[in-house]
Amino acid sequence: MNVLMIGSHLKVSGGITRVVKNYIKAGIGNKVNFTYLPTYIGGNHLVKIIYFIIKFFELYININIYNKKYDVAHIHMSYKGSFHRKRLIINILNKKRIPIILHMHGSQFKDYYDRSTSKQKTLIVRTLNKATVILALGEEWETYYKSICDTRVVVLNNAVFPKEKICNSEEKYLITCMGLLSKRKGSYDLIDVASTLKGKIDNKYKFVLAGDGEINNIKRKINTLSLNEMFLIPGWVSSEETIEDIYIKSIIYVLPSYNEGMPMSILEAMSYGIPVISTEVGSIPTVIKNGVNGYLIKPGDIDSLANKIVTLLNEIELQNKMANNNFEEIKKNYNIYNSLEDLIGLYGEISK
DSSP: OEEEEEEEOTTSOSHHHHHHHHHHHHTHHHHSEEEEEEEEOOSOHHHHHHHHHHHHHHHHHHHHTSOOOOSEEEEEEOSTHHHHHHHHHHHHHHHTTOOEEEEEOOTTHHHHHHTSOHHHHHHHHHHHTTSSEEEESSHHHHHHHHHHOOSEEEEOOOOBOOOOOOOOOSOOOEEEEESOBSTTTTHHHHHHHHHHHTTTSOTTOEEEEEOSBSHHHHHHHHHHTTOGGGEEOOOOOOOHHHHHHHHHTEEEEEEOOSSOSSOHHHHHHHHTTOOEEEESOTTHHHHOOBTTTEEEEOTTOHHHHHHHHHHHHHOHHHHHHHHHHHHHHHHHHSBHHHHHHHHHHHHHHHTO
16 A cells, blocks of 8 residues: 655654654554655745745656555645645645545644634635545544534544653652743743742752743743743753653653643653643643543643642652553553554555
C-alpha cells in the first residue's frame, strides 16, 4: 500500500511534528510504502511561501506527470495558513481521486471558523467535504466536525510511547510546562501563580517554561515581579535526552491553556508518570480525570491552579497514585503502537 503523508518539516517545533515523528519511530515505514512530504518550514514569511510552492509543484509533477500512485493521502491540517496550504493540496489529490484522510490538529479551528465570513465558511466546509475521512482528536472534536460538514469523522487520539515505571534516585523538583509560550497557553497565568506561591512553597521547586514564542515578554514579567529564582526558561528544547531529563525531574506537569486539541505534552508527561494539572478545554477532560491522574481547572483560575499545585506538592501518596494511574492510562488508551495499528487498518479500509 502506497501512503503519502503531508505535514510540517520534521525540524519544525510543535504537536503535528511530534505526532508524525512518533508514527515514524513506531515503524509506519515497515507496514506500508510510506512517503512523507513536508509542505511547511520555519523561517520568515517569504521562505515559507517559496518552500510551499516548491513542495506543491513537486507533488503536482509526481502525480500528474510521473503518474505516481498513492492509495491514501494522510494530511495533517491546522487552521489559517495551514488550512489554505492544505486546501490547494486537497484539490489536486481530489481530482486524482486519491482517498484523503484529513488529520485535524488545530486547537483554535472552531474560533477560526466562527470568525470567518460566510464565504470563507462555505470554502472551509467545501474543503472538509472533499476528504474521505476526518480524524478528530477526541469525542469533543468529533462532535464539532460532524456539526459543520458531511464527511465521516473518526476519533484517533494522539498517542505516545509507553514507558516502564521510572525509578529515579534524583529528587523531583520541577513544575513543568512545555510548548509555545503565549497567553493562549496560559504561560502568563503560571507567572501569576508563582507570584501567589512565593514564600509558600519550598524554594527548591522551580517552574520550567520550556518552549518558543513570547520568551522576552515572559522573562520581562518574571523580572518585574522579582520571580527569577523561581523560574527556568530554557527556550525550545529539541534534544530527546534533555526533554527526558526534564520530565524525569518533574513533580507536576501544568498546562493552563485557554484552548487545545489533545496536547502531546500532556500525554508525554503522563507516560513518565507525572500528575497533570490542566484546563477544561478541548479533549483534555477525556485524558485527565479530577483526583485520578491529575486535576482540571477553568482557564484563568489562578487561585485554583495555585491550590492544586500546593495539594500535590504536599501529598506524596496522592502523587504516587496519580503516577501509577498515568502509566497505566498511556499503556491502555494512548499507546502509539495501538494507534498505529488503528491507522493502518483505516488506510486499508478506505483504499479498497
